[in-house]
Structure formats: structure tokens, C-alpha cells
Amino acid sequence: MRRYTELLATLALSAGMALHAQTNEIVIQTKKLGAEIQPTMYGLFFEDINYAADGGLYAELVKNRSFEFPQHLMGxxxxxxxxxxxxxxxxxxxxxxxxxxxxxxxxxxxxxxxxxxxxxxxxxxxxxxxxxxxxxxxxxxxxxxxxxxxxxxxxxxxxxxxxxxxxxxxxxxxxxxxxxxxxxxxxxxxxxxxxxxxxxxxxxxxxxxVDTWKGHENGLRKDLAQALADIHPGVFRFPGGCIVEGTDLETRYDWKKSVGPVENRPLNENRWQYTFTHRFFPDYYQSYGLGFYEYFLLSEEMGAAPLPILNCGLSCQYQNNGSKAHVAVCDLDSYIQDALDLIEFANGDVNTTWGKVRADMGHPTPFNLQFIGIGNEQWGKEYPERLEPFIKAIRKAHPEIKIVGSSGPNSEGKEFDYLWPEMKRLKVDLVDEHFYRPESWFLSQGARYDNYDRKGPKVFAGEYACHGKGKKWNHFHAALLEAAFMTGLERNADVVHMATYAPLFAHVEGWQWRPDMIWFDNNRSVKTVSYYVQQLFSENKGSHVLPLTMDNKPLMGGEGQNGLFASAVYDENPDEIVVKVANTSDTAQSLDFTFKGLGKKQRITGITVTTLSSSDLDADNTLDDPEKIMPLVDRTDINTTEGWSTEIAPSTFCVFRFSKK
CATH class of the missing domain: 2.60.120.260 (Galactose-binding domain-like)
Incomplete structure (x- = not known):
């Protein structure tokens, strides 16, 4: 639950209380509806890293339950x-x-x-x-x-x-x-x-x-699944990134092995078992108990669009060199058929081969799959030459399905610059961009999507997190900069159609990569500040972008903008204006909101302010103190046709919801 409290210590709710701070006039054009914000705008990315599946979200408590580990009695x-x-x-x-x-x-x-x-x-x-x-x-x-x-x-x-x-x-x-x-x-x-x-x-x-998420017998750990649902995600990407590729092709994630009776789903070696010798877990395997049926079902129960990612015939390029580790283009038929069969599994009639498998598992109605991703973080010419035959086959058989391609593992550079034109040439629907970057990168990327081609493929910001310099762990300042960056995603909602933070889960004793959104042990879990940033954007995404400027420029942390990042949206239900502001500076900032375009009989009658702030920039929530940093909510009645002034504290993220009458 969120705490409800007076915010006078961090947020002054009248113009007269902000005299000592620099004035920043923020103009919102209330009548100029911009791009429609996609239902998939903010979502979740799941990968079985850090014991996220077996030992985590998947509620099975027995390790090596079928004695199939290579060391058959391990555990x-x-x-x-x-x-x-x-x-x-x-x-x-x-x-x-x-x-x-x-x-x-x-x-x-x-x-x-x-x-x-x-x-x-x-x-x-x-x-x-x-x-x-x-x-x-x-x-x-x-x-x-x-x-x-x-x-x-x-x-x-x-x-x-x-x-x-x-x-x-x-x-x-x-x-x-x-x-x-x-x-x-x-x-x-x-x-x-x-x-x-x-x-x-x-x-x-x-x-x-017995008490699993939604009561399913082969079910999910309730607190972890509920935390995902509470974000209200618009899209759910699974089963991951690098595990889709595998350390080698034999150990890639094979969706067909993850469906059907759970007792007959074979063991798979987890690609992350061999990645980090400093955090090495030789017993890290996938039971496939949490498989594609369970992923689709979770998507449906959360109200999120499912986005499965499939192997394109390339094993992990970080871990493999040379063509012997990959499938030749001429030998891709079975991989392409896997993609077509997956669409049938998700959407096919119960009389089809794979639709019947789904129905026999307990879900005769289709899962309404709309998106499919082919490949993860591939690069070089090897990727587009394998992606192309997938696209041709899927377009021919299922023109209704949108295809997600990739711009590689980096947010810029040689491979990124090569792959984007290739994705345009192949006419993918979305391009998956990844960026795990330091504070300086997030502070400099407020305008990243302002000049993207509006007629080309849309953007899926598929994996991102701020990695603090010398602080590659969860802390408030990193989450604040993620919020600042996300205002740029929102301002460019005509280009950016999906965004998902990564990774999602980490067991406190089994982690290999950090930061992560949700941490847990065997009985407890904790939502980080990054979690609350994602939740606040998702709960307040609105229906259309509204133009927001300061000195006739978008507010994106640029020169003379005092470390402020902001975006505005219109929420048609319940007819409210939502403004998100991140103050990344170390001083308080006075905010003067001016509303342009209100009708003669329209007034701003109330404001709900949600604030996320911390005096300790290195702090975050922990299992022992899970509510150390929480969104604080305050409601104020006002009556204005023109504007409203307030102050935002240093290093603070605020969501302002303005009610109209």
C-alpha cells in the first residue's frame, strides 16, 4: 500500500512558498492533443536470470524434482x-x-x-x-x-x-x-x-x-506475480533475452518443450549458469515448469499483451564465434516453423494441431497474440539475413502479427547504426533497443527520440536500467534518472510504443546481475524505487500526449532548464491532465504551470500530487525495510482557469494530476 501523508516538507502547494527557488514557467497546451499513447507503452520484461523462474516466480519448491540434472541427485x-x-x-x-x-x-x-x-x-x-x-x-x-x-x-x-x-x-x-x-x-x-x-x-x-497466483496448481508465487500485476503492464515480454539464444543452440529456449504435461517437460540448461564465474551457480537449470502456456496465461490475467521472443538461428554471439555455432540460412525451416506454430498455439482454433495443445492444457479460447519478436541482441549481417526469411513467412501466413526486430546490444555505435537501416529495409514493425548505461547517458538522452523517423518502424525500449558509476546496484538516484529519461519516451509516444525495464527479478542469494526491479528471498519480496517509477508511469500514462514547453522548448534537462525533465498527457478517462516532472538538480525548483486552451467554462478544480523523493541518493528499499522510499500522495482543491504554482524539491520525481470541471 502507498502511504498517504502531508507533503509540506517536500512540496509547497502554493505560489507564495516558492520565493527562494528559481521560477520555471511550464506551458501545457491542453487542446492540442498529440500522439495517441499505445496500451503497450509501459510493460514488463521477464528473463530467467537471478533465479527469476525456478526458485522465484515459479512456485515449485523442490529442486531437481525429476532427477534429470546431469548430476542426477543434485539437490x-x-x-x-x-x-x-x-x-x-x-x-x-x-x-x-x-x-x-x-x-x-x-x-x-x-x-x-x-x-x-x-x-x-x-x-x-x-x-x-x-x-x-x-x-x-x-x-x-x-x-x-x-x-x-x-x-x-x-x-x-x-x-x-x-x-x-x-x-x-x-x-x-x-x-x-x-x-x-x-x-x-x-x-x-x-x-x-x-x-x-x-x-x-x-x-x-x-x-x-496451495495459495498460488489465481490458485493455479502448477502456479506462480503469489507475492511476486501480484507485484507484476500491480504495475498494470501493457505488454509482457518473455521468456527473456540471452536465454532465448542459449550458450549454444542445444540449450536455447525451446518453447515447444515448455508446453504440455508438466511432468514431461524436459530439463534445459540455463545460459546464465556459465556467464559469471564470480557469481557461479552450477545448479542453475530450467525445469520448463514455467513455460509458454504459463507466460501467456499470466499475460492474460495481468491484462498485458504477450510478446514472445524466439530464436532466429543464432546462439549467443557473446559466447560463440564462427558459423559452426549458428544455423545456416538455408537450414532455418524448422526455426521458422516454430514461429508459425507458436502463433497457432496462441491463436489457433482448437481443431488445429497446436491450438489443440493449448486447449488440452485448459485454455480453449485464443490468447490473442498480436506481437512476436525474432532474435534478441544479435548483430552483424548474420542477423538480418536470418531475420528476413522469418518475416516473409510470417507476413504470408499471418499478416495481422506485428514483428519485432533488434538494433543489437548497444544504444548507439557501429552495430546500432548498421541494424536500424536494415530493420527499415526489412519493414519490421518495431525495433528493440537496449541500454544499460551510466548516469551521464540518462541525463543526456532527454531528446533521444525527438528526431527519429516518424514513418519508420516504431521503438520498443526493450531493456534498460541506469547503472550508477561505481554503484551498479539499486539506489534512488538511478531510479530518478530513469524517470527523467522516461519523460522523453512519453513525449515521443508516436515513435515509442513499448518500454520495459530489465531485469525484473533477483533472489538475494542467487543474483548474478544487478540492478533489478524486484528482489526476494524464500518468503519475502521488496519493490525497489525503480519499480515505483515504472508503476507511476504505467498508472498515469494517459491516452494522448500534450505539448509541454518551457521557453518554447521541450523540457528535457537541456541547457538552461535547471535539471528539469517533464512530459504531459491527457487522460480521457477521467478527463484529467497529467504532468510528470523530474528534478535531477540538487536545488529546489519553482514550477509555474500555465494551461493554454482551456474552454471558457473549464476550470482546474483539483490536484493530486504523487511524490517520490529521498534525502539519501544511495538508498533504496530492502527486505528488512521495504517501505523506506515510497510514493507519497496528496490531494488539494483549487479553482483556476490559468495556472498554478508549486515547488519541487531537489532530486525528486512528481506526478501531478489536474482535474477539470
Whole structure:
């Protein structure tokens, strides 16, 4: 929740209180409706980095649940008589374990799972344990005890939740039981005891909170999914950037392996496992439990347009040199077919091959896919020559689908300058630009899109974040400069149709890249200031751009503009004018708003001011202090036909909503 408070300490709400600050007259043309702002303008980019999927958004609590890691028992500790088998019921996950009588009355057979940096559970919540199991021929009943344990407990018992489970079939069958912990524990262990004297085979051992996002059984962690929905995103890009390419083509993200029964989705090596040796996690794999069906479903439930990104036949160019690592242009047919099949999976009738797969998973109605991205951060001639046949095939079969191309990994330079003309030549609909840049870059880019070709492809600012010089972590000042930069996106909404901050998630113990928008541990999560910047823009995006100037120039932090960045929009519902102002200077600034074009009977009757500010520019929210820096909201009644004056504090971002009558 946001805090509601008086803002007199940071924001003076009358003209007479701003005498000591320099006056900045800001003129808003209220009748000159500019570009329509796209519903997709502000959204979310998801990539499985920093344990964002398994161990994060995907609510599964068991690591290596199907024993398919290359080290088949990674994540598990076994005792007694446990053996690995490889003729299981699921073709793409053939391994399972066999629990046998240890042969001694005082010995025990079983296994423990460590989860992802431990298994986090909460007091009073319910957790669904499930397993596929069978008995050998001739056996009629065996029993297991399923426990959540504190292995470091100093009390009488390690187990703080336990239930018995009876296995009663010689055929593979799914069993489940509900565990109800009496304590909250961030790092518990799942323990499975064989409590009878026979033999049991176990496959796909799983533990989920019952209370997932929207109650889905193969669901998402509720607090993390809710945080995404609370941004009210217009677009949701998935499954990522570099993981689409893979360290090699064998480990690229293959969407077809991520759909269908979850028990038969094969393991995939995560490209980020091998990227950072200083933050190395050899157990970082993708279960594909969070797959394309789940991504589409999340998009729908958040009200966001889905934007899947597919491999174009190139593996990660950072990690691979030479043609052997890539698919020859003449051999792209299967990759192109993957793209066409994905459109059918998302939008096809239930009688089509892939539409039926979607329907069988529980969603007979189409997902209304409108966009598809081909390639991520590719560069050089290798990219457009592979992109072109995709475009031809998709345009022929699905002219209604908009195609997103890429300008490479950099915000400017040789590759950027080469790829933009190529994207125009190929007539892509949007070009995905990426920029992880320092403060100086964000301060200098207020006018970045002012001179872009209005008739060419539109811009998707697909990955961006301010990386502080010597401060490559989340802090208030970086978020403030992101807000300043975003006013330039908004002023140019006729060119910029999508924008998504990146990366989205990071586990505090499993991070590899920072800054990130949302941090979490096994039981808690925290929204950074960058999160609130994104949320404020999304909630206040409006319907049309309004011209806003100071001294007849756009307010974009330029010379003589006192570190101010600003944009204005008209929101047709509820008929309000919205002005966003970022003061990046270290002094307070007086703001004189002048409204041009109000009708004779129109008046400004009220102002809602939302302020994001911090006296400590290096501070941010933390798991232990999640509300350290929050948007503060104040409402004031006024009555004017011409203007209104106020003061904006140093290093502050404000959203002003002016009500008309």
C-alpha cells in the first residue's frame, strides 16, 4: 500500500512558498492533443536470470524434482537404500528413484531435498506435496512419511510438519498430501521416509504452496506475480533475452518443450549458469515448469499483451564465434516453423494441431497474440539475413502479427547504426533497443527520440536500467534518472510504443546481475524505487500526449532548464491532465504551470500530487525495510482557469494530476 501523508516538507502547494527557488514557467497546451499513447507503452520484461523462474516466480519448491540434472541427485541427500533408475513413465524425463528396505530394523531409507537456497514456508499456509509413484508387482501397499524439517533445530524434533502417504498401485499414479507447517521457516528441508518394509518408485517429487497466483496448481508465487500485476503492464515480454539464444543452440529456449504435461517437460540448461564465474551457480537449470502456456496465461490475467521472443538461428554471439555455432540460412525451416506454430498455439482454433495443445492444457479460447519478436541482441549481417526469411513467412501466413526486430546490444555505435537501416529495409514493425548505461547517458538522452523517423518502424525500449558509476546496484538516484529519461519516451509516444525495464527479478542469494526491479528471498519480496517509477508511469500514462514547453522548448534537462525533465498527457478517462516532472538538480525548483486552451467554462478544480523523493541518493528499499522510499500522495482543491504554482524539491520525481470541471 502507498502511504498517504502531508507533503509540506517536500512540496509547497502554493505560489507564495516558492520565493527562494528559481521560477520555471511550464506551458501545457491542453487542446492540442498529440500522439495517441499505445496500451503497450509501459510493460514488463521477464528473463530467467537471478533465479527469476525456478526458485522465484515459479512456485515449485523442490529442486531437481525429476532427477534429470546431469548430476542426477543434485539437490538431494539420500540415506538407506536409494537407487537411480532410467525407465520412468515420462519419455523426456526418464529418471526416477527406487526406495528399498535397508535390510535392518534400525536403518531408514529416504531422501531430503534442499530446495532453492532452502525451502521457504509460512505458518498457517498449506503446501501441496505430490509425487508420481508405483509399487513392484506383488506388492499391495507401502507407506511414506512426508516431512518439513529444520535440520538445525535445537528442539525435541526436527520435523515441524508431517503427513503419511499410502502408495497402493503397481501402475504409475499421482499421489498428493497437504502439509500445514506450524511455524514460518525460510530454509527448511523436504524429507521423505520409507516407513514400510517394501519397495517404492518415486518420480516428479513436487511441493507447491496451495495459495498460488489465481490458485493455479502448477502456479506462480503469489507475492511476486501480484507485484507484476500491480504495475498494470501493457505488454509482457518473455521468456527473456540471452536465454532465448542459449550458450549454444542445444540449450536455447525451446518453447515447444515448455508446453504440455508438466511432468514431461524436459530439463534445459540455463545460459546464465556459465556467464559469471564470480557469481557461479552450477545448479542453475530450467525445469520448463514455467513455460509458454504459463507466460501467456499470466499475460492474460495481468491484462498485458504477450510478446514472445524466439530464436532466429543464432546462439549467443557473446559466447560463440564462427558459423559452426549458428544455423545456416538455408537450414532455418524448422526455426521458422516454430514461429508459425507458436502463433497457432496462441491463436489457433482448437481443431488445429497446436491450438489443440493449448486447449488440452485448459485454455480453449485464443490468447490473442498480436506481437512476436525474432532474435534478441544479435548483430552483424548474420542477423538480418536470418531475420528476413522469418518475416516473409510470417507476413504470408499471418499478416495481422506485428514483428519485432533488434538494433543489437548497444544504444548507439557501429552495430546500432548498421541494424536500424536494415530493420527499415526489412519493414519490421518495431525495433528493440537496449541500454544499460551510466548516469551521464540518462541525463543526456532527454531528446533521444525527438528526431527519429516518424514513418519508420516504431521503438520498443526493450531493456534498460541506469547503472550508477561505481554503484551498479539499486539506489534512488538511478531510479530518478530513469524517470527523467522516461519523460522523453512519453513525449515521443508516436515513435515509442513499448518500454520495459530489465531485469525484473533477483533472489538475494542467487543474483548474478544487478540492478533489478524486484528482489526476494524464500518468503519475502521488496519493490525497489525503480519499480515505483515504472508503476507511476504505467498508472498515469494517459491516452494522448500534450505539448509541454518551457521557453518554447521541450523540457528535457537541456541547457538552461535547471535539471528539469517533464512530459504531459491527457487522460480521457477521467478527463484529467497529467504532468510528470523530474528534478535531477540538487536545488529546489519553482514550477509555474500555465494551461493554454482551456474552454471558457473549464476550470482546474483539483490536484493530486504523487511524490517520490529521498534525502539519501544511495538508498533504496530492502527486505528488512521495504517501505523506506515510497510514493507519497496528496490531494488539494483549487479553482483556476490559468495556472498554478508549486515547488519541487531537489532530486525528486512528481506526478501531478489536474482535474477539470
Amino acid at each position: 538431494w541427500n539420500t540415506y538407506g537404500k536409494v537407487t537411480l533408475q532410467d525407465d520412468g513413465p515420462f519419455e523426456r524425463n526418464p529418471h526416477y528413484v527406487r526406495l528399498d528396505n535397508p535390510g535392518h530394523a534400525h536403518k531408514h531409507t529416504g531422501l531430503d531435498n534442499e530446495g532453492f537456497f532452502g525451502i521457504g514456508v509460512k505458518k498457517g499456509e498449506e503446501y501441496r506435496f505430490s509425487v508420481w509413484a508405483r509399487l513392484p508387482l506383488g506388492s499391495t501397499k507401502e507407506t511414506l512419511r512426508i516431512e518439513l524439517v529444520d535440520t538445525k533445530s535445537m528442539g525435541e524434533r526436527q520435523a515441524f510438519a508431517a503427513e503419511n502417504l499410502t502408495i497402493d498401485s503397481n501402475e504409475w499414479k499421482k499421489y498428493q498430501v497437504i502439509l500445514k507447517p506450524g511455524i514460518t521457516h525460510p530454509k527448511s528441508v523436504l524429507r521423505i521416509f520409507l516407513t514400510s518394509k517394501g519397495t517404492v518408485d518415486l518420480e516428479h517429487v513436487s511441493l507447491f504452496p
